[in-house]
Amino acid sequence: MRLSPAVRVSEYFLPTLRNDPAEAEIVSHRLMLRAGMIRQESAGIYSWLPLGFRVLKKIEQIVREEQDRIGAHEILMPTIQSADLWRKSGRYDDYGKEMLRIQDRHERDMLFGPTNEEMITDIFAEHAKSYKDAPLAMYHIQWKFRDEVRPRYGVMRGREFLMKDAYTFDLDAESGRHAYNKQFIAYLRTYARMGLTAIPMAADTGPIGGDLSHEFIILAATGESKVWCDQALLDFDLTNADVDLGDRAAVQGLIDQLTAPYAATDEQHDQDAFESAVPEERRVAEKGIEVGHIFFFGDKYSKPLDAYLDTKDGARVPVQMGSYGVGVSRLAGAIIEASHDEAGIIWPEAVAPFKAALINLRQGDDGCDAVCEDLYTKLQAAGVEAIYDDRDERAGVKFSDMDLIGAPWQIIVGPKGVKAGIVELKRRADGERDELSAEAALAKLSA
């Protein structure tokens, strides 16, 4: 999807707020509201305004590229599902009040999907019959609904939220495990591209089921899960996931290496085991945000939903499955939790709504306007996504709004500099400023 390459604030919808909204308890929620990224429609349900939408699409695209890279195929399943398949799997009753149940005009039981194991198993079962149809991996990026008891923290725990859910189908458990491992590696790559260190932790499987499962956790004081791990995991270069995906032993070796140090969430934590496994100076006990969760559950759904494959020697076996979730909308909040300061958001370049904010300090001044217009045109031509603050506002307002929305770079154009033939290039992350010609700033940003 192509986002518009550049916008003028005067023509944009950027409803920034000067003050902290009272309802927001954590920094990412506050900043998303203040930066005009989202608007709450009802508890746990949000509209994504232009700035937020751009970030959501960037996150989605990274997730998509890393799924495609391991050979998963993108599809799109509906949000509304019939209750029939869920009755077959037994989860219609198990899911309880978290599931939003709906009746259509014919009084047929429908539901707003909280996840898609049943539906995709049924899709697979209808068309896949033999060993030749495996292995297969498919995913979609679709809105989910879970009627959470306590939706809170903005998009972090919503009721309606965007999830990438992938599903794998294999002939035997060993191949299924390899499919799980490939997703594991795709997850490390995905989070690393967003500037995040996500720690894999052995986890409970809850309503999804199975006995092999990992959560991917970002450490943050405002996280909802308590986590304990070995500092070694934080020091480990998790971006170092360059392994030949066809080499099962090498892939398993990498996973073993990543899962060997102690790492556990609340449900799995054992303080004695933690203390004996990790020397005191390396013990990390913090809170974390779960940004992904993967499961291998074998034939839990394929048996009741009749997804069987004929093997080469004529046997008939239930297909071995796993499912793999990434909290796409939650990530927008999680990235902000990991990257902000007093003044606002500091977007990692890969997910920034705009790479650069062009700030005209004296709108209406011929010199400033001319330099800005020229830069604005050239930034677009160079493919640098830019937001031009061309409002008739005080410099202070522009500075604070542009710091708030957090583009990685700011080009600041003022009357004095224009006379001297220079602009200021400011890096949002550390405030470092450079004085240089407009051409040099442009060259730096388009590099």
Ligand code: 5CA
């Ligand atoms: N079917 C499996 C994997 S596809 C599944 O649904 N897993 S899950 O329940 O763990 O959800 C996957 C991810 O979605 C979570 O790791 C989390 O990042 C995100 N998520 C879950 N519930 C919410 C919620 N209420 N608000 C925002 N994100 C959520």
